[in-house]
Amino acid sequence: MSAAEAIDSPMIDQREELEARSDNAIPLREVIAMAEKVTSALKPLVRSLDKSMYRELKEMLDCIEELRGDLSKVDPDDIFSRRIPEMGRELSAIVSATEVATNSIMNIAEQVMDADKSDPATYAKFVEQHMLAIFEACTFQDLTGQRVTRVIQTIEVIEERIEVLCRMIENNQITPNAPRVSDTEKRNRARLVKGPANEGEGINQDQVDAMF
Amino acid sequence: MQLDTNMRILIVDDYATMLRILRNLLKQLGFENVHEASDGQAALKQFETNKYDLVISDWNMEPMTGFDLLRAVRSNPETAATSFIMITAESATENVIAAKRAGVNNYIIKPFTSEILQGKIETVFQQQVA
Numbered sequence: 001m002s003a004a005e006a007i008d009s010p011m012i013d014q015r016e017e018l019e020a021r022s023d024n025a026i027p028l029r030e031v032i033a034m035a036e037k038v039t040s041a042l043k044p045l046v047r048s049l050d051k052s053m054y055r056e057l058k059e060m061l062d063c064i065e066e067l068r069g070d071l072s073k074v075d076p077d078d079i080f081s082r083r084i085p086e087m088g089r090e091l092s093a094i095v096s097a098t099e100v101a102t103n104s105i106m107n108i109a110e111q112v113m114d115a116d117k118s119d120p121a122t123y124a125k126f127v128e129q130h131m132l133a134i135f136e137a138c139t140f141q142d143l144t145g146q147r148v149t150r151v152i153q154t155i156e157v158i159e160e161r162i163e164v165l166c167r168m169i170e171n172n173q174i175t176p177n178a179p180r181v182s183d184t185e186k187r188n189r190a191r192l193v194k195g196p197a198n199e200g201e202g203i204n205q206d207q208v209d210a211m212f
Numbered sequence: 213m214q215l216d217t218n219m220r221i222l223i224v225d226d227y228a229t230m231l232r233i234l235r236n237l238l239k240q241l242g243f244e245n246v247h248e249a250s251d252g253q254a255a256l257k258q259f260e261t262n263k264y265d266l267v268i269s270d271w272n273m274e275p276m277t278g279f280d281l282l283r284a285v286r287s288n289p290e291t292a293a294t295s296f297i298m299i300t301a302e303s304a305t306e307n308v309i310a311a312k313r314a315g316v317n318n319y320i321i322k323p324f325t326s327e328i329l330q331g332k333i334e335t336v337f338q339q340q341v342a
Contacts (some may be wrong), residue, residue, distance in 0.1 A: 102229050110236065192279060192307050193272045196322070202303030205328065208319050211308055212335075 070168045074161045087154045090147045097147075101140035108133050215337060217242040220262070224248075224255045224269035224278060225299075234268060234299075237326045241333075252276025256284055259291050266333065271300035271307070279311060286315040295336045299324065 018026065108130045117123050188194070221243055223234045231248050238246050247262065249255035251273040258264075267285065269278035278298055285291045298311050299320040308319055317339070318332040 099229065106229070106232055106236070113236075113240075191272075191277050192302070192304075192310055193277065194302060194304050194307070195272065196301035197303045203305055203308065203321075204303070205321050205324070207305075208303075208308055208321060211312060212318055 067168065070164055073164045079158060079161065083154045083157060087151050090151050090154075094144045094147050097140045097144050101137045104137035105134055108137070215242075215334060216265075218245055219243070219265035221246045221266045221268060222249060222255060222258060222262075222264040224250075224252065224267065224273070224281065226251050226270065226273040230270065234329075237329055240326060241330050252278060252281030252284070255281050259285070259288075264291075264294055266295045266297065266336070268297045268299055268329075271298060271302045271311075279307075279314065282311065282314050282316055295340065297332055297336060299329075 112127055112130050115123060115126050221238060223231055223238070223246060225231050225234065228250075231250075235246050235248065247258065247264070249258055252269070253276040255267065255269065256276070267281070269281055271278040278300065282296055282298070285294055285296060295317045296315070297318045297320060298316050299322060300307075301322045303321045311319055317336045320328055320332055
């Protein structure tokens with residue numbers, strides 16, 4: 001007998017019995033007896049529902065726990081509030097250091113170009129002094145190198161976390177949204193702006209010359 | 213071929229450093245009549261009151277790119293004959309093709325040397341004489 005039949009059968013009997021009565025008054029003990037019958041009839045159903053619901057809830061809970069664990073590995077707060085701003089600061093510092101160094105070097109070069117060349121000995125000494133200043137200005141490379149290394153490390157951390165996210169998406173069969181194209185990207189595409197090519201990409205000057 | 217070192221050259225770049233490098237390179241090559249603009253719009257504004265023999269422009273500039281400047285220069289009958297060299301880091305084939313179709317006279321990929329710059333200027337003016 002199914003759980004539904006187990007409930008239906010005593011309930012039908014009880015209903016027929018009550019309908020057969022001429023008076024409409026139902027004594028309390030009969031109501032209690034009916035309630036007891038209903039309760040005992042429902043027990044197997046509740047038990048079976050209990051087990052399957054518990055199993056489903058447990059699976060959901062495990063899934064949520066796993067997701068929570070994975071999300072904590074991604075740590076988006078750390079990426080957005082610390083790492084990306086830090087990377088921006090490093091890159092700004094690189095831009096500013098190279099700008100200062102370039103200006104220093106060009107100032108020196110302009111001074112050498114404009115210097116009085118009538119006295120070779122004085123001119124040679126002047127040039128030598130200024131060449132040293134160029135070497136000094138070139139020390140920016142060491143600092144920018146270190147900053148670039150830090151940026152690369154941050155990118156590696158972000159890459160690892162994106163990998164975790166990708167695994168989560170794969171395991172949970174979440175369909176990722178189409179990659180979002182930023183306004184700047186859209187504008188640059190329209191303006192044919194791609195920026196400097198990486199090693200081995202794009203064409204070189206000889207290939208350009210051949211096209212002209 | 214002897215180049216006219218007194219020709220009016222307009223250099224266009226949004227990086228002040230690049231403008232300075234170009235100005236000094238051109239000065240070393242003997243060109244003294246060099247003018248500057250920080251983007252395509254600023255260059256077009258200068259065209260309203262000046263005539264130039266040669267424009268040397270970057271591609272990637274805000275708000276108006278060198279490519280748009282090239283098209284604007286070529287579409288105006290008063291400036292259409294101005295020689296135009298693009299100096300840019302944009303080295304994708306489609307960029308070079310697009311610039312050529314838009315009427316650029318020559319195309320230099322950054323980084324470049326003063327010899328390359330001189331060579332391209334000479335080539336552009338040799339083509340004009342021919």
